[in-house]
Amino acid sequence: MKRIIGILLLLSLVLQACNWFKETPETGLVLAGHFNNKLYKAFDTAAYNQVFTLHFDANKKDLSNPNTIGSFYQNREFSPEFITHHYVNGDLDTLINYISRSRQHGFNPEYFGYQRLLQLKETLDANGFQTIAEAYPVLADLEIQAAESLVKYYSLVYFGSLNPQKLLSRYYITVKRPDSAGLIKVLSTPDLASFLKEIQPVSDQYLAFQKELIKVQSVKGAEEKLKTILVNMERLRWKLPERGEEYVEVNIPDFSLTWFKDQDTLSHMKVCVGKKREDSYQEKLKTFVKTGNLDDKPKNHETPVLYSKLNSIQVNPIWNIPVSIAQSEIYYQALRDPYYLSNNNIRVYQKGKLVADPDTIQWNSYSRAKLPFQFKQGSGVGNALGKFKFIFDNGSSIYLHDTNNRSAFNQNNRAISHGCVRVEKPLEFAALLVKNKVQYDQLRMEVNLPPLDTTKMKVYQKKQLKKLDTVNSFVLKPAWFGTKKAIPLYINYVTAWWQNGKLQQRADVYGQDETLYIKLKRFL
Known part of the structure; x- marks a missing residue:
């Protein structure tokens, strides 16, 4: 009997020893050292990961890039990268500071979750948790919010908040936009403070606009000037060739x-x-799509x-007259004056062959919507x-x-x-x-x-x-x-720029400023 009791006692001591020598994960060691608090030595990776996953799934619908952020953490086994690196070395404070000053770019700090990020950090700073389980939700939420705030700030400040190709009907410049590979690289940056400094726009034009923005924001009745400044600052952020x-x-x-x-x-x-x-181009275009009648087709020559x-x-070019101009102008000119074409050195082609005497064409026999002719204006005097x-x-x-x-x-x-x-x-x-x-x-x-x-x-x-x-x-x-x-x-x-220290402004001839400003409002 004494032998059995001895064996059980020895087994109990061995089991206790296993707990005594259980290795604390890196996150626990880092936080325990930072806060000088042994509570964090009880950090359990599996328990934290479960909380992180629940909180991430609950907030997923509100994230700007949930798949990218989710992939970043999955590949790192949900390790709290921001906490163990950027929080303890003060870089997270730098991010919060940049976000607090985002109005210098015309952005509302709250778009980047400024108050929530600040409150979560202050809660962690307080070091007031009674159990390690109480810390997990705060750590998870701070991690998720910090990643989201960084991704948003980087995307808007470095690339601009809008993609002009999706908003403007005749914008054909390919602008570089943030992609998942680039965002993963941003989330992985080892030196967040240096990175944030590097992505700030530094052109003379942009810096001059920032100074003017500060002045105009406090002036009543300067809404139009403010709109012009904000829109043209946005243009300067676009990554063009x-x-x-x-x-x-x-x-x-x-x-x-x-x-x-x-x-x-x-x-x-x-x-x-x-x-x-x-005016009312889109409405008229819908009518034309329904009727197919050229008389209903709105003009867009922008x-x-x-x-x-x-x-x-x-040199001495030939003008290949576009179909749209042939239908809307040349047809009517020839209809009114049978000699208009020859008098203006305009040759007529049908199925690729030159029409010998276009003055004899009976234009009223043809529908302008289905003209079988092509028109070319010859070189020389009078060529458009x-x-x-x-x-x-x-x-x-x-x-x-x-x-x-x-x-x-x-x-x-x-x-x-x-x-x-x-x-x-x-x-x-x-x-x-x-x-x-x-x-x-x-x-x-x-x-x-x-x-x-x-x-x-x-x-x-x-x-x-x-x-x-x-x-x-x-x-x-x-x-x-x-x-x-x-x-x-x-x-x-471009409707505004700086020249010799003075702000130059021009009329928004195509209404593009207005289109962009309507979309910019959600970030202001």
Whole structure:
């Protein structure tokens, strides 16, 4: 009997020893050391994981990126990364501090869960738990909220709160947006304080807007200016393709084109852009979809926002008249005046073949919705594209070009075209594009201008005589010139910017500011 009792006593001591020597997980050790509180040595990973999973599932529907955040923690076996790393080293305080100052970017701190994050941290700071089980819900909620706050702050400050491609019908620049791989990398960052500093916008334009924002936020009756500032700060946050050291930018609201190189301005000129689309466009479009009647089709000639590269010049261009213009304008002109086409050097094609005498076409026999003809305006005087067409790849059949209507550049509102961009100084623009002086002289001679190199005057005179040759009926044809290199082109839409220390503002000609501001409100 004594032997049995001895064995049982020994077994009891062994079992107690197992508990005595049970290893405390890293989370418990870190927190016990940080708070100087032995309570955390009782941290049970399995018990905590169960609480974390329950709380994550309960909050999942309110998270901005639940799948990404969930994947991050699953791959780390639900380890409280923010607590063991960023909380104990003070980086979480840095995140809270940045969020508290998010109004400098125009954002409401509460969009990032500022008060909840602060309250959870203060609860943990108080170190007042009586049992380790009481700590699990706070640790789990703080972990989840910190991850959510960081993901939101990073996404909005670094990439912008809106995706213009989803909001603006003719925005064709691919902007970089946050993705799951990038967010996982953000959540894994070892130095959160340095990371938060690195993602702050630092351009001179953005910093100037921030200073102005602080002033305007406290001024009554400055709502319109505030809206303009907030929208253009948002545009500056969008991650656009790299401009490089040399590029051309067309700003639609400013009706201008600027050629930049190494932060210097090589050329600046006026432009004409596409007309604003009709009022109530969406409602009219729904009617057209139902009826299919061209009379119900609303007009939208707005110039798209896009990025491309200028690659060639067509001198004395041919204008391939778009179907929309043929249906809405050319058809009616020819119907009223049978000689309109020949008088305006417009050739008519049917099934790819030239119609010999378009003046005899009985236009009232054809439906303008199903015109079997194509129209091309020949090179020369009267061509709507003028003497120069500047070409770049795009899916909208948009290009920069000269014009035969020079008076349009005297107008204040130059949103008057069918969508293409008319440039005020096409020869100056061409001079910057071509490869060398020899090519520039060749280009000049094509448009009846003498070469700058006087040794080429005989060549020029010979070309002029050939054009005056009435016997052989000289026909002017397009000439093509390559560019010195592919020059990046931005057709942009910016309604406010800083220039020489002063805020420049332009009218919101296409209403894009209003569209963006309506969506921005949820973050303000």
